[in-house]
Amino acid sequence: MLPDSRAPSFRETVDAFAAALADPAAATPAQTRGRVGAPDALRFAVYRNNIALSLIASLAARYPITRRLVGEDFFRAMARAYAAANKPNTPVLIRYGGDFPAFIAGFDPARDLAYLADVARLENAWVEAYHAAEAAPLALAALAGLDKERLAAAGVVFHPAARVLSSDHPVASIWAAHQGVGEVARVENWRPEEALITRPEAEVLLRVLPPGGFAFANALLKDASVGEAHQAVGVENFDAGAHLVGLIEAGALTKLKTREDG
Amino acid sequence: MAAIQPPAPRIAATLPHRAGVGLKPEHIDQIIAERPDLGFFEIHAENYMGEGGPPHRRLEAIRASYPLSLHGVGLSIGSPGPLDRDHLSRLAALNARYEPGLFSEHLAWSTHDAGYLNDLLPLPYTTETLATVVSHIHQVQEAMGRQMLLENPSTYVVFAQSTMAEVDFIAEIAERSGCGLLLDVSNVLVSATNHGFDPEGYLDGFPLRHVREIHLAGFAESSDDAGRPLLIDAHNSPVRDRVWDLYRLVIGRIGPTPTLVEWDNDVPEWPILHAEAHRAEATMVAAARGQGELRHAS
Numbered sequence: 147m148l149p150d151s152r153a154p155s156f157r158e159t160v161d162a163f164a165a166a167l168a169d170p171a172a173a174t175p176a177q178t179r180g181r182v183g184a185p186d187a188l189r190f191a192v193y194r195n196n197i198a199l200s201l202i203a204s205l206a207a208r209y210p211i212t213r214r215l216v217g218e219d220f221f222r223a224m225a226r227a228y229a230a231a232n233k234p235n236t237p238v239l240i241r242y243g244g245d246f247p248a249f250i251a252g253f254d255p256a257r258d259l260a261y262l263a264d265v266a267r268l269e270n271a272w273v274e275a276y277h278a279a280e281a282a283p284l285a286l287a288a289l290a291g292l293d294k295e296r297l298a299a300a301g302v303v304f305h306p307a308a309r310v311l312s313s314d315h316p317v318a319s320i321w322a323a324h325q326g327v328g329e330v331a332r333v334e335n336w337r338p339e340e341a342l343i344t345r346p347e348a349e350v351l352l353r354v355l356p357p358g359g360f361a362f363a364n365a366l367l368k369d370a371s372v373g374e375a376h377q378a379v380g381v382e383n384f385d386a387g388a389h390l391v392g393l394i395e396a397g398a399l400t401k402l403k404t405r406e407d408g
Numbered sequence: 409m410a411a412i413q414p415p416a417p418r419i420a421a422t423l424p425h426r427a428g429v430g431l432k433p434e435h436i437d438q439i440i441a442e443r444p445d446l447g448f449f450e451i452h453a454e455n456y457m458g459e460g461g462p463p464h465r466r467l468e469a470i471r472a473s474y475p476l477s478l479h480g481v482g483l484s485i486g487s488p489g490p491l492d493r494d495h496l497s498r499l500a501a502l503n504a505r506y507e508p509g510l511f512s513e514h515l516a517w518s519t520h521d522a523g524y525l526n527d528l529l530p531l532p533y534t535t536e537t538l539a540t541v542v543s544h545i546h547q548v549q550e551a552m553g554r555q556m557l558l559e560n561p562s563t564y565v566v567f568a569q570s571t572m573a574e575v576d577f578i579a580e581i582a583e584r585s586g587c588g589l590l591l592d593v594s595n596v597l598v599s600a601t602n603h604g605f606d607p608e609g610y611l612d613g614f615p616l617r618h619v620r621e622i623h624l625a626g627f628a629e630s631s632d633d634a635g636r637p638l639l640i641d642a643h644n645s646p647v648r649d650r651v652w653d654l655y656r657l658v659i660g661r662i663g664p665t666p667t668l669v670e671w672d673n674d675v676p677e678w679p680i681l682h683a684e685a686h687r688a689e690a691t692m693v694a695a696a697r698g699q700g701e702l703r704h705a706s
Contacts, residue, residue, distance in 0.1 A: 153534075153568075153569035154569065155488075155536065156488040156531070156532065156534070156536050156537050156540060157488040157489075159531075159532055159567065159569070160487065160488050160517060160520065160529075160531070161520075163529065164520040164521070164522060164525070167525065167529075168522055176568075177532070177567050177568050177569060178565040178566070178567060178568075179565060179566050179567065179568055180564075180565060180632050180633060180634065181602070181603060181604050181632060181634055181636050182634050182636075185565075186565065186632050186633045186634070187633055188630075188631070188632045188633045188638065189564040189565050189602075189632050189633070189638060190564070190565060192564045192630075192638070192640055193527055193529060193564065196526075196527040197525050197526055197527045200526045200527065201526055204526075233522050233523030233524060233525065234523055234524040234526065235523050235524065236495075236524060237454050237481070237482025237483070237484070237492070237495055237518065237519065237524045237526075238454050238457040238458075238482070238495075238498070239454060239455075239524075239526065240454070240455065240457065240458050275461075276458075276461050276462060276463075277458025277459060277460070277461050277463070278458075278459055278460060278461060279459035279460040280459075280460040280461070280464075306459065306460075307461070345461060348461075348462055348465055349462075
């Protein structure tokens with residue numbers, strides 16, 4: 147058979163189809179046929195549209211508060227731009243869009259909404275906590291009988307669902323004020339906030355951390371001991387014991403690693 | 409503690425010859441609270457591929473009371489490239505955990521070098537593509553330790569180089585791979601309208617003896633470059649009369665078969681979806697009885 151009369155291979159056909167999907171300006175793939183025996187742009191557009199709309203819907207489901215903050219049209223335009231450049235790297239779409247907050251931070255039309263990317267970070271942490279593995283949270287009784295020295299030397303294991311984040315904006319208050327569909331409560335105190343997200347049982351919980359809480363938890367997350375984490379916090383009269391109890395009560399920890407554990 | 413619960417007693421895995429619906433997050437708390445009478449629920453496997461949390465807790469509660477059908481949308485069986493082994497492992501893990509009565513996937517591709525495209529994309533029907541699909545299905549059935557069902561697609565374009573009719577392609581896949589078939593009756597009408605063939609003729613040629621499950625869904629209506637009607641498989645509305653007619657025809661030929669009403673977009677309130685399942689079940693019973701009477705009379 148002459149080379150130019152050879153039908154394209156399976157691979158070549160799919161490659162051409164995928165290339166045309168990726169480029170809205172590309173011609174309809176030559177091998178495709180509509181009803182009248184020729185490539186049909188409107189038919190091919192159904193596939194392009196399905197992909198874009200389904201990915202936008204997936205982002206809208208992951209970032210409901212971000213969407214509410216900017217409105218439907220703005221959100222869709224921003225999500226469409228993200229989805230055009232960022233295809234999922236897995237068919238597991240509950241993992242899609244984890245770096246949408248970083249995209250928002252660099253999205254020029256949103257530059258006046260300095261808090262928007264941080265609200266999205268919080269929403270992403272919430273979804274990650276929602277799907278995280280089950281684990282039994284640590285009970286306060288684990289602290290019983292530990293003297294100050296042994297406690298300072300101890301490390302912790304975080305629950306798979308636990309997340310902390312720090313923002314220059316009242317990110318948790320904004321998030322809470324925009325829940326549901328009713329009137330938006332005014333965020334009275336516009337100040338930086340640090341938040342802890344946990345899911346010790348069935349429900350995802352969000353709490354605002356007291357000052358120093360993020361630095362303390364973040365150091366523990368990076369394997370510092372309680373004493374080292376205390377040192378890492380630059381807040382006067384910081385009560386590491388109280389913060390540790392707070393993390394345990396929130397269900398953020400699963401284990402206390404004392405020296406005896408090795 | 410949450411992590412170490414004894415497995416709850418479960419209802420049997422086998423899907424009854426009744427109607428079921430796709431399990432939507434919007435309805436699940438109401439369903440767990442009210443335990444409505446229904447043949448089974450179908451889940452999209454990919455929605456339950458997180459490690460833990462509320463989705464799995466709720467699905468365990470559903471599985472205790474209802475048989476499940478596991479329906480994958482992301483395996484890309486119709487790809488020229490190799491299957492994603494990690495994804496196959498995730499499917500096998502869900503299959504082992506929830507013991508679904510049926511497992512199904514699509515005659516389509518969705519993954520390419522650029523990533524996962526999140527749509528069921530069409531493939532040409534040739535001896536080359538047939539061999540690839542059959543080998544992928546062998547791999548799936550081996551990894552999961554069970555028969556899979558392959559679903560007929562809804563398509564908006566066909567390929568110039570196709571050398572086989574879709575029904576013959578699907579029949580040959582079933583023969584060579586030993587897979588069963590999921591007959592999506594709405595997809596038959598969508599493709600028949602889009603490509604100008606007769607849906608009854610398609611069903612005449614379809615290897616109905618391999619059908620283990622039926623899908624019914626609503627579609628959207630549009631038009632193509634030539635101004636011809638183009639139906640879009642949108643799963644966003646009630647099942648249409650012409651689909652019910654085709655469904656009666658299929659049930660008349662193969663008898664009662666597990667039947668799923670799919671409604672994935674613009675999801676209605678639970679009572680509306682539940683009523684649609686009731687309608688499917690009543691239609692199934694009437695069509696099967698009608699066929700019995702015909703056979704009796706002849």
